[in-house]
Amino acid sequence: MSKKAALFDDDRAGAIYRTAAKMIYEKGFDATSMNEIAEAVQLTKPGLYYYVKGKKELLFSIMSFAMDLLDAEVVAVAKEQSDALERLRAIVRCHAWLLTQATGAIAILIDETRGLSDEQRVRITERKRAYIDFIRETLDRLRAEGRMRPVDTTTATFSLLGQIMWLARWFQEAGRMSREQVVDDVAEIALGGVLTDEAQAGAPSSAALPEAIPA
Amino acid sequence: MSKKAALFDDDRAGAIYRTAAKMIYEKGFDATSMNEIAEAVQLTKPGLYYYVKGKKELLFSIMSFAMDLLDAEVVAVAKEQSDALERLRAIVRCHAWLLTQATGAIAILIDETRGLSDEQRVRITERKRAYIDFIRETLDRLRAEGRMRPVDTTTATFSLLGQIMWLARWFQEAGRMSREQVVDDVAEIALGGVLTDEAQAGAPSSAALPEAIPA
DNA sequence: CGGAGATTACCTACCGGTCGGTAAAGTGTG
DNA sequence: CACACTTTACCGACCGGTAGGTAATCTCCG
Structure with missing residues (x-):
């Protein structure tokens, strides 16, 4: 504790x-x-x-907690998958799942870096970079296995992230679609965008979604 | 004038x-x-x-100008394409091109709606909705033609938008990649995410991609 | 078990500073 | 002189943050 x-x-x-x-x-x-x-x-x-202690520290604590969430609910879960494609699928699905959760939507706050002090911003940016690198490395592996479209890996990484992050802006819990439906579709679209047709063909379509964060 | x-x-x-x-x-x-x-x-x-007249009016004018830009540089250009796929490609490419342009990057300001008065926000939101509907209708046409993945159209619309909007957050003019490269790749990823494999195969205005060598 | 002192969990009152916005007095040019 | 333009001087409201006080509770010695 x-x-x-x-x-x-x-x-x-x-x-x-x-x-x-x-x-x-x-x-x-x-x-x-x-x-x-x-x-x-x-x-x-x-x-x-x-x-x-102050407003900046308050924001920093919240953003650190959001990064903790991301590490626990996305990165840790994704690392259980050794296959690169399944790992990427887990990243997209878990991150999307997190952001569509009422409690987890604060994870998008990691982009409110302007209110931080320089030192705090550096620390948050560092953690964000580690996450981005995690995605990029996964894509690099897919690339090496010939399962990725001939596009730049960095561009692909941010395209994935953009789709996921944008979720928090438009998804509404009370809307027409359930979280499960939306996560499924976003995952299909996101993976479809970066993978070759062959890589998509014979893929198992459902990966584990984590339970709600422990209280 | x-x-x-x-x-x-x-x-x-x-x-x-x-x-x-x-x-x-x-x-x-x-x-x-x-x-x-x-x-x-x-x-x-x-x-x-x-x-x-005031700070809100200043923001509103800027956001209206940003919407004018979007209508002129994206919607108007895309409407020149009658084929749904080519229209969608034009939307993605033109919007991405606009957002990676130093002058046009202000187009992302259309999301700073919090600083507006209620009436102003309604007017901007209305214009944004019209743009979103334009994308959605294009996707609906692709769906009717059997060229779209079996995913929800709204989800697909926002996935596309997320990828494009996110560009403004990470793309750097002075970076490793040129605007042209990035726009090309984003367009390929974005279209690849929403189109069926068959629809992508016969794509005319994309650089002819040789089929990846089957395993 | 009693009571002194430390600790926790707040409060009222107030600080210097900045915000968006304005009234009113110039100032330069036709 | 008239008028487009720019200034000095100034609001009231609110900002993040703090000084200093206090009621309740907890700790520990005798």
Whole structure:
């Protein structure tokens, strides 16, 4: 039970981080004042400051937690697959699954880097780069196996990421389609875009989706 | 010469809008103050207010201009193609081309809708919806022709859009790849994701891809 | 078990600073 | 002089953040 890991679990502190994450996700970092966050958790501003050191640290903690989520729910799961294609499929499906989850949608906050200090931004950017490299390496393996379209690997990586990240902008839980349906379709489109026709032909179509994050 | 059309051409007013667009694109709307914009165009704040009515109107004008760009450079060009596949290809390529252009990258500002008034946001959202519908209709036609993967059309639309929009976040003019290369690859990936194998096989205006050697 | 002192969990009141926006007084040019 | 333009001087509201105080609770010695 490290203090960091407990941040989002503990009663009061947890409520602060979860509430702040939601508000920042919905209104943007700059437009969310410490006063509003404090009110949302039934506290005054100094009361809030008893728990958090400052606005930047609050954002940094949330973004770090989002990266933890990504590592646990996507990278770790994908690494269980040794076949490059199945690994890529797991990446796309798990990441898409995460972003369409109400609790997990905060994972898109890792792009709100402008509110961070230089040092904090460097640390987050470093983790993001590691994730991007993980995808790129998977694509490199597919390339080596002749299963990838003749396109640049970096471009392919960001095309995949773009499709996944964009999900959080348009998908609505209450909408016409279920999360499962959308994740299935996005995975098919995403993989179809980077793989050769042959590689797609004989592929098993369902990979494991993780359960909701533990409470 | 309508006043609106001249906004981005006229000397002083044009400089204001172009400079503000660039600053908002780089720093975000909230983090860009009217004082900074004024300084950037060698004016005091009231001097700036002589030309613009307020911050929201400034953002709205820029976003309207961005939508004008999109309509002129993407929709109008794509409509010249009557074949659904060629039209879709034109959409992807033109939009990607626009977003990788230094001047056109402001087109991504159409997503900064939070800074708008309700009425302004409705108007921009309406135009965005029209664009999305344009893509969706094109996909519907491909579906009717049996050239589309068995995936939901809305999901496919946003997958395409996600890939394109994400370009503006990672593409760097000075990078390893040229705009032409990146646009080519994104188009191939994007189309490959939504089209059936057969539809891709007979693609005319893509560089003739030799079939990969079967295993 | 009692009571002194530390610790936790907040509060009221306020700081310096910046925000978007404006009133009103020039200033230069036709 | 008239008018397009630009300035100085200034709002009120809100920002992130803090000083200093306090009620409740927990700890530990005698």
